[in-house]
Amino acid sequence: MFEYLFSEEQLRFRDEVRDFVKSVPRQLILDMDADKIRFPTEFLQEAGRRNLLGCRYPKSLGGRGEDWVSACMVMEEVGTLSYILACVFGVGAELVCDAIVKHGTAEQQEKYVRPLLKGELFAAECLTEPRGGSDFFGATSTAEDRGDYFLLNGQKRFIVGAEGADFFLVYARTDPDAKPHESLTCFLVDRGPGVESVYQYGLMGCRGGGAGRLVFKDVKVPRENVLGRVHGAAAVFDTMMIPERLGTAAMTIGAARPALEIATRYSSRRKAFGRPINQFQGVSFQVAEAAMLLDASRAMAYATARAVDAGIEMGRIRRMVSEAKKFITESCQQAAHHALQVMGGIGYTNVFPLERIHRDLRLASIWTGTNEVMAMIIAHEWYREAAQSEPVRDYESDAVEAGALEEKIYE
Template sequence: MFDFILTEEQKKIREEVRELVKWVPRQMIMDMDQDKIRFPKEFLQEAGRRNLLGCRYPKQWGGRDMDWVTTCMIMEEVGTLGYIFACVFGVGAELVCDAIILHGTDEQKEKYVQPLLAGDLFAAECLTEPRAGSDFFGTSSIAEDKGDYFVLNGQKRFIVGAEGADFFLVYARTDFDPKAHPHKALTCFIVDRGPGVEVEYLYGLMGCRGGGAGRIVFKDVKVPKENIVGRFNGAYAVFNTMMIPERLGTAAMTIGAARPALEIATQYTSRRKAFGQVINQFQGVSFQVAEAAILLDAARSIIYTTSRAVDAKEEMNLIRRMVSETKKFVTESCQKVAKNAMQVMGGIGYTNVFPVERIVRDLGLASIWTGTNEVMSLITAHEWYREYHQNLKARQARNYELDAAEAEAADEKIYE
């Protein structure tokens, strides 16, 4: 568990989170997976009561003044309950709170952040639309300025926590000039649940059930001007900072969700016998468990490295690359961990006798939401090339290209 990275205070908080994890009834996990519980309010209320929501935010607003290393440790521990527990834990107390803490007013923090971190209110982030998911600037929801308020119309879908949310963080178009720059045409709003806000239905999800995922329709919703988060037509600035909690938090929780699969598979393969011996004696089994352990440790390593970079407030372009590659590497590694666990357990791993099949289903979401892994590759490639050429101009470094016998051969290095 990389204890050498954590301070004594962080270890104490980890024990508090583990106590919360023990508190969750087994039946709650079963009922959420069967959609009998559509949104786990009791879980979030208990987390709020224990002051475990939003630990990296100021104490003034209900947090603990901790850092990203602490947050990632917490998200991993919560994730061991199941990926959806960490999803709903993070959506309100990390994503929505982050936007308001970094870009909102003190009045907004008092009205929305304090009760949310106490577990008295619930929130959801509304970004994805039928025609705009990864294409953030393709948002078709609109908010028209009517003087003292805006009128919001549009719809969002695949919104985790929609079923139980008391308010929503919504991105909408507010500059309708066709020539308007996309980065300067959207505004971020806090929208209270009320007249004109309709949560239409829950999706039949493959996994991560019980998190209240739904479609939200906004019909002539009046949004007061004081509910703008950040600046008018300034949603890009909010979205840009939100990428950190969305993607780094997602990666951290994925480690927690995959960890039980590896532990269950390790226990099973230490007891199950075939051909006269315990099956962990077969390399075909033990090597898959070893691969899973390696991937999980590598995932933690990149999580904590990136967390420390964020805490150190490194240059934003570097953070964008590190967060993006972390999200891609960790989520895909953890999916492999869960699949290896199922494989070494054989047929029984494919049944609901063990929770491994649920873990495999749940982790399918990890590489899709908060930005697909293809988008993560796009960002990583863009930032890597930019960073390479920038550094090439800035430093006097060895020209490694010349370290070849025929490096200066005529007519061999042709680029056009």
Template sequence: MFDFLLNEEEIKARDEAREFVKTIPRQMILDMDADKIKFPKEFLQEAGRRNLLGVRHPKEWGGRGMSWAGSAAVVEEIGTLGYIFSCTFGVGADLVCDAICLHGTDEQKEKYVKPLLAGDIFAAECLTEPRGGSDFFGATTTAVDKGDHFILNGQKRFIVGAEGADYFLVYAKTNPDAKPQESLSCLIVDRGPGVNVEYLYGLMGCRGGGAGRIVFKDVKVPKENVVGKVHGAYPVFTTMMIPERLGTAAMTIGSARPALDVATGYTTRRKAFGQTINNFQGVNFQIAEAAMLLDACRSLVYTTGRSADIAPYAGQTRRMVSETKKFVTESCQKVVHNAMQVMGGIGYTNVFPVERMYRDLRLATIWTGSNEVMSMVIAHEWYKDFFKSKQANIVRDMELDAEEAEAPDEKIYE
């Protein structure tokens, strides 16, 4: 699928990911879902050994220097194991390492990026707090400047990798009296004294990722662990929204695809009224819709990825990333819904894995910015482009193409 959008190197990496997925024991998937495995270190270690982590990052730091399309192809294959596998695969290697690669020092890249992409250490992102996640500037976690270090206090919630990560990318208030965009700093915080996992969540799905609440109590963070500039977390956050949301979209496709595969196979074997049920339009139209949605999702991911490769911080890319995250996550939930529907009651049991996929993908529209936040971003950027286009007078004024367009008394807006 969509090989025509990938170069030889990207196809090779995609195929390597596909082979890697085949090696994962079935029992690991079951143990993750049963929370018997709290964090899949062995899985990430092997992914690192195969040079599959963070393929977008520069080769000098352990990546492969690939495009967004290549990264999407790799993470889609990883996602076929289950949503939590792609979540843990992406959080450290794509999100955390992206921030350090784009904004960090060479010393930080050497210490934190290279060993992570090799599978030797693990990382987690700490953004959401008990009071909420979407209000980024409302963070209450503080880091007080003590000269050559900060003292960090606060809590972060729903952190994938709270149990298992060796270091954390933490957003904290360092200048609470400044305007919001200049009040926060982004810090690399090593697991150590004062870093405590106070609670592990019992999740509906996506289990086994060590999701928990972390409490930071008088943690000493050296100044050299600031990512970017002191009080300069906003630019870091802004750039990270691309891998957070576009990466989420790509991995969601992979996690929905097996549901369609399982349902398609089932409908070619299950018989009713003397024939296999794939012959009934009530069934095969739902399969067709699911296939169409997956292809549409890939098209949007790859197109948006191209925009992110060329102009990552343009308003259009920001809008497209939000559109992609919203459309793909909602469409993939529909794909799994259709798969369960055509399978009937047996799809609702654990005889087939579709019920696990259904539970897992409920997270997709919630995390990395809820889809309601995506709509806010889309609307903001759309109206901004609309007014910009009108002011530039670069397109035809279609409002005038009506028979009674010059009836001003009929155009009442107040």
């Protein structure tokens, strides 16, 4: 951890989170990975009792009024338990909560946010559909305006918390003839008649988080459950990108941390050729590489958190958050790879949790927007910023033959 970034109050808060992490039963992690537990209800209830969920939200709604730096710290610490526990921790109390706090009515906030933060209700975000997830505005789920209510039909899949959530944040098409950015509406949909969840996936990792398919058949959604405005889902989605991707980045650091810690202890004790294997560069350099990647990841996560807290221009935030998600998830996957390599054959067994960590972390570069989509966003925003900014000096002229204009052919 970067302790020097935190105030004394934040460090005390971190210790609260660590006490919670220590209290989580080992059997919960094992049973989730074995698919014996489909959704960690008691885990979220205990987090709520300890007032650890959604620390960024106002105290008046049950939060702590903290900033993004504190939220990243919480997500990193919770991530050390397992990647999927951090995912479940964040989906309701960070993603869905964020949307309701930013775009919801006072009535919606009172009905959903307060019990979410207490661990009394659980929520899931429903974006990905069977036809795809990256093409958000190509969603085919529909909600027909019937006056007092909307009639929702469609399917969502790969939804963390589909099994276990009490209500769902659902994007659906409400104007099929409008431009893509003006065609979708965001709804708060209670579990009830017409809402069917199917826990069906044999996941490579990240098991036990309730991931499944949701089917909506003629679900009557009251008009007061529109989040934001009708046909205005784009505004909700834009703000959701921050908690989705920055939260993912922070929790990924936490999930990779135990791999490095275990590999460090193992290589300090394991002997070969008469001495501890950490004295061999082939081992110690891999540990060094993993440590460097995690520290670089923290630097990017907390710098981005500071930028979000500072309220800088949204386009630049979008680039920084996308960079953080891409760089950190790939770096942490590589750090776990190094740790597993250090462990050798024993790391490939279930004697140590490296194999589970390795499997779980593979999700990080896929969900909440694939890293290829992150690269698209980064490139788009970088070129936009470059077109709007003035260079400090004419660096192009700092070459011997800079005046050879006949050589500078652009068309």
